[in-house]
Amino acid sequence: MGVSALLLGALSLFLWKVSSHQTVPAPSSPPPVVADNPDHELKELAVQLEKKPGHIPVLIRMAQIERDKGQLDDAAGHLREAVKNEPSNQDAHLELGRLLYERNDVAGSIAETEKVLSLNPKQVDALYNLGAIYANLGNSQRARSYWSKAVEIDPAADSGKKARAGLVKLGGA
Numbered sequence: 159m160g161v162s163a164l165l166l167g168a169l170s171l172f173l174w175k176v177s178s179h180q181t182v183p184a185p186s187s188p189p190p191v192v193a194d195n196p197d198h199e200l201k202e203l204a205v206q207l208e209k210k211p212g213h214i215p216v217l218i219r220m221a222q223i224e225r226d227k228g229q230l231d232d233a234a235g236h237l238r239e240a241v242k243n244e245p246s247n248q249d250a251h252l253e254l255g256r257l258l259y260e261r262n263d264v265a266g267s268i269a270e271t272e273k274v275l276s277l278n279p280k281q282v283d284a285l286y287n288l289g290a291i292y293a294n295l296g297n298s299q300r301a302r303s304y305w306s307k308a309v310e311i312d313p314a315a316d317s318g319k320k321a322r323a324g325l326v327k328l329g330g331a
Contacts, residue, residue, distance in 0.1 A: 196223045196226065199223060203216050214244050214250060217239055221236035221240070221253060222253075237250055237254040251270050251273045252287070259287075259291060271291070280312075285304045286318075286320055289303075293328065298328050301328060305324045306321075
């Protein structure tokens with residue numbers, strides 16, 4: 159009985175101390191989030207590229223950052239390096255084709271996007287992009303051809319859906 163009373167007393171003392179312990183209040187607001195710093199990220203990526211020259215994901219990310227900053231020539235340089243280092247990389251060719259179109263190099267854009275289709279004739283994004291280029295050039299027949307194939311291959315993909323919408327605008331859905 160004495161041991162039980164001693165344990166009960168110890169437990170009571172412990173519970174009293176725990177319940178009377180003050181906790182530190184949580185901060186009223188979360189710590190500030192550091193804003194994205196594209197120049198810092200570019201520097202970090204350049205260090206990674208020094209360690210592994212020609213690394214395609216790093217080159218593509220650098221191109222995306224440069225494009226977002228409006229540095230289209232620098233972005234194109236990164237993408238050209240990527241396709242030189244890995245000529246069968248569809249993503250690099252596709253991004254270079256998009257960028258060349260932004261730079262008003264329509265012939266270069268078509269050539270790069272056609273390279274994607276030579277690697278993978280069922281690449282829906284490339285089919286859509288070529289359809290859009292030809293639609294913008296006023297060549298409805300070629301646009302319709304590319305967009306129809308995109309819809310046929312993958313109507314549920316974003317590019318397949320955009321191709322269907324393009325066909326509707328051309329009156330050929």
